[in-house]
Amino acid sequence: MTTVNGKVGFWSLALLYGAFSVANLFSAIVVFFLGERLSLMGGAALYTLFIGANIYVIDWVLLPISFLMGIGAAVLWTAQGVRALALFALLFARESTITDAITHKRTI
DSSP: OTTTSTTHHHHHHHHHHHHHHHHTTTHHHHHHHHOHHHHHHHHHHHHHHHHHHHHSOOHHHHHHHHHHHHHHHHHHHHHHHHHHHHHHHHHHHHHOOHHHHHHTOOOO
């Protein structure tokens, strides 16, 4: 992108990762209120918009979508972690007892 469209690629990624860094501070709150599924769907939708904006690059379209993509990526990654942790906790609870959880030993 940078070689074809000047510095648009640079600014696109700068906005994306800058928004991602800041949004990670608040993404847990967003996931708490929206829930894991809606957060995952919203983040995936913003990924799709970003891909679409890169097919035919228009500066005034790509740059705001890059910023939104950074926010969406933070929310999506946080929701993915919450979902995976809940699944692992459920599987662990099914396979162990309270004493196993304390001693980290599995019964046969």
